Amino acid sequence: MSHKLTDGGQVMHVGTLSRVEGEGAMHIEYRDGVVTDVQLRIYEPPRFYEAFLRGRSFTEPPDITARICGICPVAYQMSSCWAIEDACRIEVTEEIRLMRRLLYCGEWIESHALHIFLLHAPDFLGYDGAIEMAADHPQVVERGLRMKKAGNDLMDTVGGRSVHPVNVRVGGFYRMPTRLELRALRSRLERARDEAIETVRLVAGFDFPDMEQPYEYLSLRAEQGYPIESGSVVTSSGGAFAVRDFTKHIQEFHVAHSNALHARLDGSPDPYVVGPLARYSLNSDRLSPVARDAAREAGLGPMCRNPFRSIIVRAVELVEAYTEALRIIDAWTDSASPSVPVPPRAGEGFGASEAPRGTLFHRYVLDDAGIIRDAQIVPPTSQNQPSVEADLRTMVEAWSDLDDHALLHRCEQAIRNYDPCISCATHFLDLTVDRT
Amino acid sequence: MTTTHSHGAEHRDTHHGRPTLAVWKFASCDGCQLTLLNCEDELIPLAREVEIAYFPEATRAVVEGPYDVSLVEGSVTTPEEIERIQHVRAVSRRLITIGACATAGGIQALRNFGDVAEFRSIVYAHPEYLSTLSRSTPISAHVTVDFELRGCPINKHQLLEVLAASIQGRKPRVPTHSVCVECKRRGNVCVTVAHGTPCLGPVTQAGCGALCPSFDRGCYGCYGPQDTPNTVSIATRLSELGMSEPEVLRIFRTFNAASEPFRRESERHEPDPQQASRGEEVPG
Numbered sequence: 001m002s003h004k005l006t007d008g009g010q011v012m013h014v015g016t017l018s019r020v021e022g023e024g025a026m027h028i029e030y031r032d033g034v035v036t037d038v039q040l041r042i043y044e045p046p047r048f049y050e051a052f053l054r055g056r057s058f059t060e061p062p063d064i065t066a067r068i069c070g071i072c073p074v075a076y077q078m079s080s081c082w083a084i085e086d087a088c089r090i091e092v093t094e095e096i097r098l099m100r101r102l103l104y105c106g107e108w109i110e111s112h113a114l115h116i117f118l119l120h121a122p123d124f125l126g127y128d129g130a131i132e133m134a135a136d137h138p139q140v141v142e143r144g145l146r147m148k149k150a151g152n153d154l155m156d157t158v159g160g161r162s163v164h165p166v167n168v169r170v171g172g173f174y175r176m177p178t179r180l181e182l183r184a185l186r187s188r189l190e191r192a193r194d195e196a197i198e199t200v201r202l203v204a205g206f207d208f209p210d211m212e213q214p215y216e217y218l219s220l221r222a223e224q225g226y227p228i229e230s231g232s233v234v235t236s237s238g239g240a241f242a243v244r245d246f247t248k249h250i251q252e253f254h255v256a257h258s259n260a261l262h263a264r265l266d267g268s269p270d271p272y273v274v275g276p277l278a279r280y281s282l283n284s285d286r287l288s289p290v291a292r293d294a295a296r297e298a299g300l301g302p303m304c305r306n307p308f309r310s311i312i313v314r315a316v317e318l319v320e321a322y323t324e325a326l327r328i329i330d331a332w333t334d335s336a337s338p339s340v341p342v343p344p345r346a347g348e349g350f351g352a353s354e355a356p357r358g359t360l361f362h363r364y365v366l367d368d369a370g371i372i373r374d375a376q377i378v379p380p381t382s383q384n385q386p387s388v389e390a391d392l393r394t395m396v397e398a399w400s401d402l403d404d405h406a407l408l409h410r411c412e413q414a415i416r417n418y419d420p421c422i423s424c425a426t427h428f429l430d431l432t433v434d435r436t
Numbered sequence: 437m438t439t440t441h442s443h444g445a446e447h448r449d450t451h452h453g454r455p456t457l458a459v460w461k462f463a464s465c466d467g468c469q470l471t472l473l474n475c476e477d478e479l480i481p482l483a484r485e486v487e488i489a490y491f492p493e494a495t496r497a498v499v500e501g502p503y504d505v506s507l508v509e510g511s512v513t514t515p516e517e518i519e520r521i522q523h524v525r526a527v528s529r530r531l532i533t534i535g536a537c538a539t540a541g542g543i544q545a546l547r548n549f550g551d552v553a554e555f556r557s558i559v560y561a562h563p564e565y566l567s568t569l570s571r572s573t574p575i576s577a578h579v580t581v582d583f584e585l586r587g588c589p590i591n592k593h594q595l596l597e598v599l600a601a602s603i604q605g606r607k608p609r610v611p612t613h614s615v616c617v618e619c620k621r622r623g624n625v626c627v628t629v630a631h632g633t634p635c636l637g638p639v640t641q642a643g644c645g646a647l648c649p650s651f652d653r654g655c656y657g658c659y660g661p662q663d664t665p666n667t668v669s670i671a672t673r674l675s676e677l678g679m680s681e682p683e684v685l686r687i688f689r690t691f692n693a694a695s696e697p698f699r700r701e702s703e704r705h706e707p708d709p710q711q712a713s714r715g716e717e718v719p720g
Contacts, residue, residue: 018492021466045463045513050487052546057686067543067691070467070589111475118494129495131483141480149476159648162474163589164658167651249485338652391530412496421466428518 009036012396012408019119019129021071021421024392026411028392035398040385040415042166042364050375058084058344059170064363065377066164069421071114074107074159075355076362076377078229082210083362084170086244087349088370094256096172097335098328101229103165104353104396106425108228109151110162111356112276112314112321114267115419117144120311123413124206140202143195150185150192154325157181165189180272182329189329197294198314204298209361209410211394212305215271215277215387221356226320227354228287229278234282235265236303243352246361250378264392271386274358275418276313277304280339283374288327290318300426307391314419344370357419381420387420392415448464455504455603458490460524462510462517463544463572468535469493469509475592482596486603501527505602511537511544511572518578526578530602533575534595536691539654540660543574543588545694549702572694578623583608588658603687611642611665619647627654634677636687639697641663660692667701668715683704 004010017024024337029037049068053061060078066073078100085092115142118130127133134141152162158177159165167173220231220243233249234240241249252261265272280295281303287295295316304313346368352361358380365374391414399407459469473479473494485627512518517518525531532614541548545568548571573583585598594610596653601608611617619626627633627649635654637646640660657719661667667688688702 016492018496020492021470021493023461045517047463047513047544048547049543052543052550057683060686064543064690067467067588073465073467114473122495127493128497130481131488131495132497133564134483138480142503145476145479148474152474160651161589163470165595166648166653166656169653173651174648181573231560239710410587415709 007031008419010404012404012411014408014412017412017415019416020419021069024415024420026186026392029412030396030400033397035396037400038392038396039236039240040392040420042047045211052060053364053372053414055373055377058088058342058366058372059363061362061364061375061383062168063164066168066378068379070163071421072107072355072357073164073313074104074155074168077165078353079355079362080166080359080364081170081218082243082351082353083364084351084366085342086351087347087364088345089347090171090342092172092340093336094197096339097229098332099158099173099176099336102325102328103155103168104229105321105328106151106154106158106162108321108356109318110148110155110327111143111151111419112277112318113144113148113151115356115416116314116318117141117148119205119419120314121206123409124203124311125417130317136255140218140281143199147192147195147199149203150188150322152272153188154185162276169339171342174338176334176336178337179332179334184238185219186326186329189322193290193319193326194206196315196318196322197290200294200298200312202221203311203315204391206311208306208308208311209395209399211307211391211398213273213307213387213391213394215273215390216265216268217281218265218272218274218359218383219279220283220352220359221283222286224286225324226283226288226291226317228321228324229350231354233352233359236278236282239266243361244350245365246350246352247376250361250383252378252382260377260383261289262385263378264386272383273326273387273388274380274383275310276317276358277310278358279354280304280313287316288323290323291316291434294319294342308413310417310419313428317376331416334406344368346428354430357381357421358383381418384418384420388415388420391417447649454485455486455550456499456501457486457487457599458501458506458524458528459488459493460490460506460508460510460520461493462508462521462538462575463513464510464542466493466509466539468538468587468713469507471534471590471592471595472507482599486599495507503527505599505691506531506579506687511533511541511542511574512578513572519632521575521578530582531575531579532585532598532602533585534585535590536586536658536660537572537640538575539584539586539695540692541574542693543571543691544695546689547572547690548694549689552625567664570673574694577717586641586659591645594643613642614638614662615640615642615644615649615659615667616641618644619649622646622650624649627652628673628677633676633678634679634687636670637716639670656687657698658691661697665696665697668704670704671701673706681707 025041065076154161216237220227222231361378363376636657637655685705
């Protein structure tokens, strides 16, 4: 919807954003080509996770926090496990880390394929949604669904199911999948990897608006490999800190128009970005050769600053996730214990992992019986809200010559560049909700 | 099946004669509506049989109601949602709730058991709406529901069965017996009998395929209570297996905490009997 104000200004408003996860709205006011107000309004009702985690047992967050998001439950399970194991001063085995990484590959595949084919590609190809797109491009949609299914199959095998997996526990897993079970996935993953390389070529051919944003990027970086299930924090301005220190660097604050907290890095008023663009730009040297070749062929440099091109980066990350999953499966032997014991211990613990949408932080304070006394969760979409709004401001000013319909559509597309997960972002702690 | 609908704002052909489907979201994680998109092999054929008329997570296009079938995800937690669910009911021939939030209030119904003093101060601050915000309630507390599909998350085969049954005008074949039956069918060794692992399988409704026991884990009740759950008996067994009273309370108080049998059982394990009955469902 778009309408003129009596004073000559204009308002652009979308009451229900479509093809995003959760409930949000967009509101932009501009006058004489200058944006006077821009808001990504998040009206998804708060569910108070951090409040009701207090008093729960330290064994429960992998199951409970998974329910923050049906699209990236593994991210919540992994970040919570790392944080609780950190509080209890326990380190898991290398095999457990690898199995976590394998499960996480399944989630990246499921989430990225969903976003590329069902949520984002329809914008570039001019359709309302993937089902409409399937009428003209059946092979594209069928390929996307097949690629997505390979991720869900991987999650079913390792986690039991793809939405809210049951096999994750603090300390590891309840049961390790067998080498035989894993190898049964091989042919599907190989085919999907080849289709992902095709997908990089497909989306690289889309028409991208020119836009370069100067944001600070933040992502994890691992000792080896592309950051997925773990790592420490790096930023594009050269910052580097341990996950333990994230509350010293990242502050959350509450704005009136959103039920999700915004976040700031080192007190800077400028937005910072997490997610595929940040991850790629800070770790493109860590991609496997096949993913690196796909990125190069698609014309991606070592850094990518155009938010619209995030769809290419997601496709490259799909190549990486299939390749990495195959690598872990091929090396798997049936010798590993499913978990290590984690006795409760009083203390504070921090954990982070790379959710499909970016870095997801968890912090827990436990008492000596393992009861949670405090919990803090900083999801990627909270961190990206200010940059989404800044993108909208830049775009409306740069493309004020577009007609209202085209501009509105492009703004919606700009929000989808971030694959915002509004269910994730809405979790704030304060139990008093003032709507006046 | 005849349908009546007017054309929505976005350009889109509507095919009269195809039943229309709408998907609505209330307070939830999106996981149950994602289950529809996770029907990778069935999604395109399904879209030929039904017209996906309203599904914001999947498409910008909107075909105006009324709709033949509405799937409702999520629980009611705000004054706006109380009004919106009335609208959804008014435009839906059949209203089907999907998942533990819509069917039992979900994990966010843990607020229903919140600290009384804390909630009282909130209620006095804004009595006009905080009485409802202080509780998460299932859809059935507000409007008539034609079918409730259980699970946190729902099972995609059950979802397809419920959709097919709705279109064909028959009763869905969704069993209400316990997870134990599914374990027997899968040939699982009982995790409680063989390993002494606490398990809610005997009191939990089937539908997941006995997933947790298949992964050497006890059931944690995410499909909610089965038809005739003997929660007192299973709670006694859980205590014998070494669970403390707070642990027994917590295992009944998760994703279906506000479902009647699980709520009652969890309150039997409250340290302070005065605190019992707080989680009772109060329709908005």
